[in-house]
Each structure stands twice: as C-alpha cells, then as structure tokens.
Amino acid sequence: MATLKDVARLAGVSVKTVSNVVNGYSFVKADNRRRVEEALEATGYRPNLGARNLRRGRTGFIALVLPELSIPYFAELAGLVIAAAQEHEWNVLIEQTFGTLAGERSALASLGPHLVDAAILSPEALQVDDFQLSVPAVLLGEHAIDVPISRVGIDNVAAAQTAVRHLISLGHQRIAAIGAHPHRGTAALRLEGYRAALAEASLPFVDELVVPALNYHRADGAAAMKSLLDLRNPPDAVFCFNDLLAIGAMRAAAERFVRVPQDLAVVGFDNNEESVYSSPSLTSVAPDKGAIARAAVDLLHRRAESRDSALEDVETPFSLQVRESTVAR
C-alpha cells in the first residue's frame, strides 16, 4: 500500500507537498502539482484513514446502537442511516444490544472518542446513570427518562391517536392495545395516544384490553392476541404498537378463524415493507424513516463540528397508511 512517502519519493518532492496537494492547498506550483498528481495516480495512493484521523483527532465513525438488525424497522433505519452518514464522510458502526440492559451498557461502554465521533442511540432499558457519554449523541424514539440528550422522532401520542381514531371512525367500540411496556418511553406515549382517542370518543378505557409485550417480536403479538381472543368479550379491533406485533396478532387471529378485518380490525406501527404484502395487508402508522435518519445524522454533524451543545428535539412527520386490515377490499 502506497503512503505519502512513496508518492513523495516518486514525484521528487517532500511528503508535505504531497499532503498539500491531496488536501487541496492552493499554493503549490503548477509543475509540482502535476508531478504529484501523476505520482498519486501511478501509485494508486489512498490515504490511511487511521493515521489521518489520529492526527486530526477524529475517527471518521459514528455508532448506531440498536436492539437488533433482524427487526425490520431497525434494519431499514440502519440502511438509511448508513446512506445519510456517507454524505458527511462518516462510516457507521452498528452495535446490537438485543434490548437488554447489559447489552446496552456494554455498547455504551465501548463507545468513546477514540472509536467514534458521535452516536445514535435507540435504547430500551437504559437508566439515567448510564448516560455518561463522552461523545455527542442523539436518541431515536423517546426519552424513557429525563436525560439531557437530543432526540429525533415522531410525535408518538399524536400518531397513536391518529391510528385509534381511524378505528373509531370505522365504528369500532371495543378496541384493544398490544405492546404496553413498563420501561419503554414510546410504549407509554402510544398508550397515552390510545387513551386520548378513546376519551375524545367517550369510549371507556378497559384494563383487560391493554396487553403488555416485553419484546416487540411477532411471537409476542401472537401470544397477546391469543389472550385477547380468550376474553369473555373479545375486542373488535386492536392497535398494535409495532408492525411485528400486528403481524403476530393477525397470525393468531387466522389460527382461530377470526377474520381480519370483518371480525377484527388491526392497525400496526412502523409501516414495514412486510406489512404491504401480508394477507390481509396491514394498516399502519408510517413514520418517515428517511427523515429520521437524515435528521439524526445532520444533528450529530452540527454538534461534532461546532462544540456547542444545545439540546435539540426534532419532530419528524408521519402518516397513516390505510390497508386491508381495517378496510376490506
């Protein structure tokens, strides 16, 4: 691998002159510039990023800490973050926490200015004490707890309310919710939106219709749905806090020969590609994932450049995608 030294020797100039050419410094004599450029070409020189960053005091990486890549929402988001980071010459390091406190702690511990310039976090279990970050960071989703970190995400209350209003507007009266969670900030807000929508339609809030889910996987949605179908008086609609739960719920319904949407309307959250092709296709709250990824990366870029540290709270748009799980073809 060619280094600046090799190029310099070939071009017959000093190392620094080559460095100047590489970095676009203006005052290089045309003749030398040409010779250096030829030498660069001939050796196929590529800068050693490690060395450059060591000298510059940056690493060229940002961390993306998320629960699991096998969850479609995070996989899609990761893809978008990688694309957005590229525009700022950042490479993305993905850390999986599997939603556990231990996993999140170890991911955070491994972060530091020597490894990454900044971090994007999607935490699920972290405590206040854990946020002793040494690099600029941004939270995706919600503040489960009150920590001084910027945030990017949608208005979860409004989004949930929109989803449940949709169910109410279709005439549903006994609407369940799947995905309550003791620690997850988004879960609390979506529940709040659910409550608000019921309240404004003067529908009662029924405890037994709110089912918790510890993980947001398909299996959890299926289990929750089964318990709902076992009720003396099962719901006629269900709002799931993410699409995977909804997919699991629809699966459980199908196994009991409960028809969606005739017997049971289902709304999800995240608008995974999977939900467009399921049978029936799934009505879902669609956050603008591209906007989230871009906003998060841009925010970190500003913070990494200027050392100011104003907290920001960026709200990204969402929409409701209505499909067959609430309105039959």
Next chain:
Amino acid sequence: MATLKDVARLAGVSVKTVSNVVNGYSFVKADNRRRVEEALEATGYRPNLGARNLRRGRTGFIALVLPELSIPYFAELAGLVIAAAQEHEWNVLIEQTFGTLAGERSALASLGPHLVDAAILSPEALQVDDFQLSVPAVLLGEHAIDVPISRVGIDNVAAAQTAVRHLISLGHQRIAAIGAHPHRGTAALRLEGYRAALAEASLPFVDELVVPALNYHRADGAAAMKSLLDLRNPPDAVFCFNDLLAIGAMRAAAERFVRVPQDLAVVGFDNNEESVYSSPSLTSVAPDKGAIARAAVDLLHRRAESRDSALEDVETPFSLQVRESTVAR
C-alpha cells in the same frame, strides 16, 4: 480522554510499563503492576484503537458488502456477522450496494488495508476485472464468475432440488420457478436444482414456467406470479428463489383468489422470520445463517493471521422447513 502518558504520570512509571501492563506482559513487578492498575482504574483509561492499529498495522475492521439491509435475509445475516466478528475483536462496516454494478464497484474501491483487515462480499453484478482486492475476502453465496476467492455457502443445487422434490412428492406436476436471473450465480444453481428434480421425476421442463426476476423483492414476486396466473395453463406449484419473491407470489395469488396451498403450493428460500408468520406460513429452504456468518468470519480470521492464501470453499448445512404453503393444516 486519558492516554497512556497520563496513566504513566499518575502511576510514576514509564509509558511503556503501562503499555506492558495493559497488554499482559509478564515481567512487571507486583508493586508497579498494582500502581498501574490503580491508575488505569482512576483515569478510566481506554486504548485509542486508531493509534494501536496504526502501530500494529491492522485496522480492527472488516467490511460486509451486501445489496441492502432492508432485505431481511441480509439484515439477519448482518446481525450474525456482527456477533461473530466480535469474538475476534473485529468491528463490522456495512456497505450497501443496492445490487448495482456501480454500487458494488464503489464499495470495493473504498476497501483497502488502510480501512479494513478483510471483507465479506455478497456481490450480484461484479465482473471478473473488479476483483482486484487488496485484503483477504470471502464470497457469500456463489461464484457468479470464476475468480480466485474463497466462498462460504450452502449447496444451492441440492437445496433447490430438495425444495422441488418436496413439491413433487406432494403430487404436483406443473411446477413453476420464479427468480431466474442472467448474472446471479445462485439463480443459475437453483435453476439447475429445479431442473434436476424435474428430470429425476421425468417431468418436462417447460420454458414458460420459468420466470425471471431482476430484483428479489416482494414486488418482483408478485409481478412474476401474475404473469404465471395469466398463462393458459397455470402452474399448480411454484418454487421461488427467495422468500420475498414467495411472499409477493402468495400475495398476488390471494388477490386473484387462488388458494394456497389447495390451488397452488409455494416454496421459498432463505427461511426469513417473516415466513413463519405469514398467512399461510411459507415452506422454505433454511440455510444455517449462523453457520454461514461464523464460517465466513473464521475463515477471514485465519487468513488475516497467517499470510497463506489457500482458497477454501466452505459448505454450510441447510434444511427444508415445511409449513402451510405446501401442506395445509
């Protein structure tokens, strides 16, 4: 951020002694070792990986070049690769190519010993000339073309044959295939397995039943299925070259009120989590993704350590997961 120098000053020893303690060098006096360890603790020292790797001549990263994270197979695989890489103290850099030649070329160009120690590639369009790699690499899937690079993957011919045999054993005679592709190596092999299974059952190979798919997304599967259902004599079973195609195909069938599996049996490939929860659930060829990830990373580790460069071809196991899309409950 504390450096070795800070720790050394605090402990009252030289930088090198601290380095020796950090790296587990045996001959350090107990007394000094204790003082250094206390100083390490007190300063919260974490080695600067960039500097360490610069000195050691490695980067601590491997690249994972794949089409797109939003494709579940690659998302799951990426998660497993990250986990496997952790055991060798490697961080994973994910590059998305979006299946285009340009994307793959630019990903490859950005690779080099200054950035990564090794690379795992899942190419779809690359040409022979492109494989001028300067780091150890391994291909996932198949050699589309004849290049001297190690490979890890399943026996695609046998896997496809197993899938189609399954359909034949259920009495299907008119079996379609979705996913033929002009350049993709795996596509050719899966088609070969399909052909072999037909041949051994003395079933005719019918051209119109083999449908190409340029991308392997759900939409492509749906489009292909529609064209098959438009045939004068449509198939009674279909083998899709991946699960996304199969999901799209089942969706298209449902829209035409074609029942799966009664009117049409469907087999996929990849065994995505999504396929377990679809309605009907999808019979699929299940490659052992964990084994693939581990084998690829381990192979690269061996190659990065010892400079020998024997080509390896690692075959990982697969199985057929039979579900409702071929056998009704």
Next chain:
DNA sequence: CATCGTTGTTCCAACGATGTAAAGACCGAG
C-alpha cells in the same frame, strides 16, 4: 569481587498523516 543470567524498566523509533514554523525562491519597489 568480577561475571553472568534473569528480571524489570526505560528510551527511542516507528506506524502515516498533518499543523507549525522556518527557510528558500521570487518579485517589484526604493
């Protein structure tokens, strides 16, 4: 007490890049 081998520590150079300061080349003005 000189010598030796073992153990423990330090100093120096190097990895590849860039910022700083100083030196060299060149120009026109006085």
Next chain:
DNA sequence: CTCGGTCTTTACATCGTTGGAACAACGATG
C-alpha cells in the same frame, strides 16, 4: 543591489501506541 513582501517548499514535532534495544538492578556463581 538591498529590502520587504508574497508565494512555495521543507524540516520537524506531534497524535497514542507498541516493538526492540539498551540499561539497571538483582542474586547466584566461580
């Protein structure tokens, strides 16, 4: 022909780490 100012290039130090050689301390040996 010197001076002062702009270009242009260079030498050097530096980022944080580690390998190697040098050095120092030590008890054991002859």
